[in-house]
Amino acid sequence: MDERTREYLRGRFGDYYRRSGIEGPPAANEREWGHIPFTAGSGTTMVRHQSWLDVAGGGSLVDFLAREQPRHVYHSAGRYRDPGASRMSEKGWRAADLVFDLDADHLPGVDPEATSYADMLRECKNALLDLLDFLEGDFGFEDLDVVFSGGRGYHVHVRDEGVLELGRDQRDEIVEYVRGPDIEFADVVDTEAVAGMGLKNPAQKRTLPTDGGWGARVHRRLMDLVDEIRDLPEEEALERLREFPRVGEGKAGAIRRAASDNYDELAAGNLDVHPAVVSVAKILFERALDEDGAPIDEPVTTDINRLIRLPGSLHGGSGLVVTPIERDALDDFDPLADAIPEQFRGHEIRVAVTDPGPTEFDGDTFTVAEGERSVQEALGVFLMARGRARKVAE
Structure with missing residues (x-):
C-alpha cells in the first residue's frame, strides 16, 4: 500500500470512528485491548497489552479510535485483574468468553483461488447457521452475539455464566463436539x-x-x-x-x-x-x-487469552464494519451491502484499479476495469483495503 492510499484510508477510518458511537463489550475494563495502526511497508505492528484506562481513560473509546485511526482493533476474550500488564502471567486471568471463529477460505470444499469472495461469504453463513444449531440447540446457550468479522467470516461470542470459567481442556471438548466428535x-x-x-x-x-x-x-x-x-x-x-x-x-x-x-x-x-x-x-x-460439523477455527475457541475484533470497528483489509447481527436478521444479512459504513456512501473518489475483475458489492455484480476511474467511495475504500486499487489525486 503506497503512502497516499494509506493516509487516505487512515483519515477516513478516523472520520468513521468520530461518528461511530462504539462503546465496547461487557466488562470492557477487565479486558486487554490491542490495535494495528496504518504503518508503512508490508508488515504490521500490533500494539497490545493496553487496558481500558489506556484506551478510554482520557475520554471515551470513540475519542481514542478517532485519534489513533487504527487499521484493526481488538479486545481480549479473557477478563483479567490487571489487563494492562505486559506479561500474560501477570494479568491475573479471571474468566473468558467462549468465542467461535468461522473463516470462509478455510471451509471444506472451498477453494479460495477458484471461489469469489462473495460466494465464500455465502458458504460461510451456511456454516454459521450450522454452528448456531449446535450452540443453541445442543448446548442451550442463550447469551450469545453473532458478528460479521468484516473480512472472511463470522464470530460468535458466548457469555453464558456457565462457560466463562471453562479452561482450555473443557473448551477443547466443545470444539471436538462441534467439529464432529470421534464417536461410534x-x-x-x-x-x-x-x-x-x-x-x-x-x-x-x-x-x-x-x-x-x-x-x-x-x-x-x-x-x-x-x-x-x-x-x-x-x-x-x-x-x-x-x-x-x-x-x-x-x-x-x-x-x-x-x-x-x-x-x-x-x-x-x-x-x-x-x-x-x-x-x-x-x-x-x-x-x-x-x-454436519461446524468447521470452526479451533485455536480461537480454546485460547482463553485470545484477541478478537471489536464489534463496530472497521476491518482494515476490507473497509467493512465488524457488524453485530440480530439473530432474527441473520438470514437476510448481506455482508457486502449491510456492512458498508454509511459515512462512505453518497460521493465519488478517484482510484487507480490495479487488480481488475468481477466484483460483487452493495447488491450489484459488475466488472472493475483496470486504470484510473471515479467510483463510489465505499467501493473505492473496499478495493484499496483489499489491495486491488490505490488512491490518486482528485
Missing part, C-alpha cells in the same frame, strides 16, 4: 432391553433420539430419506435406496415397506422396524459426522 454409531443410539415373544434373553430395542445432539442429526437425515422415498414411484424409490452401499434389491424393498408401514415408529426414532433400516442409519451416521 452405538454412542448416539439409545438401547434398551425388551422382553417378550417367550424369548429366554430379552431383545434390544435401538432408538435414535429426536430432541437434539448428533443422534437427532442422524434421525433428521433418516426421516428426510423416508419422506423422499414415500413420495417416489416404486421403481424410483428402489433405485434411490440401491445407491447406498450394500443395499440390494431385498434391503431396498424392506426399507421402502418400512417407510410406508412403520412411518410413525420411524418418526419416533425406532430403528428396529427392520435390520435394513439400521444398516442405512449407520451410513447416514457416517455422513452426518463428515458433513
Whole structure:
C-alpha cells in the first residue's frame, strides 16, 4: 500500500470512528485491548497489552479510535485483574468468553483461488447457521452475539455464566463436539432391553433420539430419506435406496415397506422396524459426522487469552464494519451491502484499479476495469483495503 492510499484510508477510518458511537463489550475494563495502526511497508505492528484506562481513560473509546485511526482493533476474550500488564502471567486471568471463529477460505470444499469472495461469504453463513444449531440447540446457550468479522467470516461470542470459567481442556471438548466428535454409531443410539415373544434373553430395542445432539442429526437425515422415498414411484424409490452401499434389491424393498408401514415408529426414532433400516442409519451416521460439523477455527475457541475484533470497528483489509447481527436478521444479512459504513456512501473518489475483475458489492455484480476511474467511495475504500486499487489525486 503506497503512502497516499494509506493516509487516505487512515483519515477516513478516523472520520468513521468520530461518528461511530462504539462503546465496547461487557466488562470492557477487565479486558486487554490491542490495535494495528496504518504503518508503512508490508508488515504490521500490533500494539497490545493496553487496558481500558489506556484506551478510554482520557475520554471515551470513540475519542481514542478517532485519534489513533487504527487499521484493526481488538479486545481480549479473557477478563483479567490487571489487563494492562505486559506479561500474560501477570494479568491475573479471571474468566473468558467462549468465542467461535468461522473463516470462509478455510471451509471444506472451498477453494479460495477458484471461489469469489462473495460466494465464500455465502458458504460461510451456511456454516454459521450450522454452528448456531449446535450452540443453541445442543448446548442451550442463550447469551450469545453473532458478528460479521468484516473480512472472511463470522464470530460468535458466548457469555453464558456457565462457560466463562471453562479452561482450555473443557473448551477443547466443545470444539471436538462441534467439529464432529470421534464417536461410534452405538454412542448416539439409545438401547434398551425388551422382553417378550417367550424369548429366554430379552431383545434390544435401538432408538435414535429426536430432541437434539448428533443422534437427532442422524434421525433428521433418516426421516428426510423416508419422506423422499414415500413420495417416489416404486421403481424410483428402489433405485434411490440401491445407491447406498450394500443395499440390494431385498434391503431396498424392506426399507421402502418400512417407510410406508412403520412411518410413525420411524418418526419416533425406532430403528428396529427392520435390520435394513439400521444398516442405512449407520451410513447416514457416517455422513452426518463428515458433513454436519461446524468447521470452526479451533485455536480461537480454546485460547482463553485470545484477541478478537471489536464489534463496530472497521476491518482494515476490507473497509467493512465488524457488524453485530440480530439473530432474527441473520438470514437476510448481506455482508457486502449491510456492512458498508454509511459515512462512505453518497460521493465519488478517484482510484487507480490495479487488480481488475468481477466484483460483487452493495447488491450489484459488475466488472472493475483496470486504470484510473471515479467510483463510489465505499467501493473505492473496499478495493484499496483489499489491495486491488490505490488512491490518486482528485
